[in-house]
Amino acid sequence: MSDDHVYMTLAEGHEDDTRWAYGTGFEDPLQGVDTDVPDGVDAQELAALCVTLADDALVSAQRLAEWTTRAPELEEEVALANIGLDLLGQARLLYSRAGQVDGTGRGEDAYAYFRDAGEFRNVRLAELPNGDFAFSIVRLLVFSSWRLAHFERLAAHRDPVLAAIAAKGVKELAYHRQYAAEWAVRLGDGTEESHRRTRRALEQVAPYLGELFTAYDVRDEVVAVLSQVTEAAGLPMPVYRPLPGSGRAGEHTEHLAPLLAELQGVARAHPEATW
Amino acid sequence: MVTTLLDARRARRIAEQVPDPELPMLTLADLGVLREVSMDPDGTVVASLTPTYSGCPAMAEMRAGVAARLKDAGYPRVEIRTVLDPPWTSDWITPEGRRKLAEHGIAPPGAAPARAAGPVPLVLSPIRRSVTCPRCGSADTEETSRFAATSCKALWRCLACREPFEYVKEI
Numbered sequence: 001m002s003d004d005h006v007y008m009t010l011a012e013g014h015e016d017d018t019r020w021a022y023g024t025g026f027e028d029p030l031q032g033v034d035t036d037v038p039d040g041v042d043a044q045e046l047a048a049l050c051v052t053l054a055d056d057a058l059v060s061a062q063r064l065a066e067w068t069t070r071a072p073e074l075e076e077e078v079a080l081a082n083i084g085l086d087l088l089g090q091a092r093l094l095y096s097r098a099g100q101v102d103g104t105g106r107g108e109d110a111y112a113y114f115r116d117a118g119e120f121r122n123v124r125l126a127e128l129p130n131g132d133f134a135f136s137i138v139r140l141l142v143f144s145s146w147r148l149a150h151f152e153r154l155a156a157h158r159d160p161v162l163a164a165i166a167a168k169g170v171k172e173l174a175y176h177r178q179y180a181a182e183w184a185v186r187l188g189d190g191t192e193e194s195h196r197r198t199r200r201a202l203e204q205v206a207p208y209l210g211e212l213f214t215a216y217d218v219r220d221e222v223v224a225v226l227s228q229v230t231e232a233a234g235l236p237m238p239v240y241r242p243l244p245g246s247g248r249a250g251e252h253t254e255h256l257a258p259l260l261a262e263l264q265g266v267a268r269a270h271p272e273a274t275w
Numbered sequence: 276m277v278t279t280l281l282d283a284r285r286a287r288r289i290a291e292q293v294p295d296p297e298l299p300m301l302t303l304a305d306l307g308v309l310r311e312v313s314m315d316p317d318g319t320v321v322a323s324l325t326p327t328y329s330g331c332p333a334m335a336e337m338r339a340g341v342a343a344r345l346k347d348a349g350y351p352r353v354e355i356r357t358v359l360d361p362p363w364t365s366d367w368i369t370p371e372g373r374r375k376l377a378e379h380g381i382a383p384p385g386a387a388p389a390r391a392a393g394p395v396p397l398v399l400s401p402i403r404r405s406v407t408c409p410r411c412g413s414a415d416t417e418e419t420s421r422f423a424a425t426s427c428k429a430l431w432r433c434l435a436c437r438e439p440f441e442y443v444k445e446i
Contacts, residue, residue, distance in 0.1 A: 029334070030357060033356070033358075033359060075419065075420035075422070075430070078420060078422045078423065078424070079420065081422075082422040082423075082426055083422075085328075085330040085332070085426060086328055086329055086330045087330070088330050089326075089328060089329030089330025089331065090329045090330070092329075092330075093329060145397075148395060149394065152394060152395065160360065161359070164359035164360035164362070165329070165359060167359075167360065167361075167362050168326075168328075168359060168362040168363075169329060170395065171362065171446045172329060172446075174395045175421070175444075175446070177397060178398075178421075179421055179422075181399060182399070185399060221394050225397055228397060228399065229397070229399070232399050
């Protein structure tokens with residue numbers, strides 16, 4: 001027992017452990033989970049799916065974290081940071097699963113820190129800059145509704161690990177969607193200014209909706225949620241305008257590379273470091 | 276065999292007493308995250324933990340805590356398994372855990388919402404929850420924030436005694 005230094009107190013009882021408090025150097029978040037891939041599941045396809053889902057979550061988490069110290073109120077800052085934390089947790093589990101099944105044995109950090117923008121498979125909606133609070137709320141509403149609908153289906157995936165990650169994520173995403181939907185209604189049905197900005201945000205996300213609905217059969221569910229919210233908020237439904245290219249093919253906006261530069265800078269400058 | 280059973284029971288009692296890193300008034304057993312403790316024939320203690328939220332940063336600390344306590348108690352071989360399925364629900368917080376939360380000024384969760392088949396419905400009308408103030412017992416309370424200092428809590432305030440308090444969300 002020592003209270004000489006605050007770090008010593010945190011490290012107490014972990015003398016043989018390189019990790020103290022909440023730093024890096026954690027073990028695999030899927031430690032002790034049965035890692036077998038069931039018969040009939042294509043390991044490469046499963047790994048690719050896990051990476052796309054993880055990329056969506058990681059890039060969104062980074063954007064949400066950017067609100068820290070900048071949100072309109074402390075409560076909203078805490079909310080956005082917490083939502084980002086849930087998504088970061090989902091990303092960690094999914095990257096770990098991808099590394100287990102794709103044959104490379106890569107850990108989560110290899111995916112998060114040591115791939116360039118062209119290797120990321122996230123939808124472009126996730127990487128767009130935060131804009132104002134209205135844009136971030138509308139983007140979160142679309143993203144969480146879409147991811148929730150997708151995860152509900154993935155909870156029945158033949159890979160039990162992905163199914164379990166998805167089933168857990170459903171509870172979290174439903175909570176995120178609830179938060180975003182309530183704010184969207186409050187802003188749309190609020191002042192002239194908040195209405196105008198929320199309406200503009202819906203127009204801004206519209207070109208990125210098409211990309212969400214290409215690969216998965218979740219469109220009806222998401223559109224139903226957006227109709228419900230826009231109707232309650234007195235807002236028009238966004239007009240669907242498809243945009244060429246696809247983040248799923250590694251074709252990104254100019255906004256992803258700077259986001260990754262910030263996210264990956266420290267890990268790349270000190271690739272062996274743990275703290 | 277009898278020794279192994281007794282030993283397994285003792286190992287379970289030790290693991291059960293490990294405090295939660297973020298809600299230290301609760302043990303991991305109170306919180307419902309310690310799912311199982313068993314002993315392999317070779318003497319390895321196998322403890323299974325389930326995360327509360329995917330991003331819960333305390334998970335690594337919980338694993339390390341259980342392993343360290345068991346090693347200190349004379350079990351050199353410890354294996355910690357992560358159980359993702361079924362996902363944690365706040366319904367697993369024990370009655371003892373709920374009592375301790377309230378005693379420390381944190382309102383315990385109500386029953387987790389039942390999941391029907393099909394898409395999770397979005398409810399936009401205000402959801403009435405009856406959350407009792409853990410300090411004065413009044414039911415005249417309101418939510419101030421859906422999120423709080425840890426993933427598992429929301430912020431509320433009591434309109435009777437005017438005290439803010441935390442509330443463990445039901446999931």
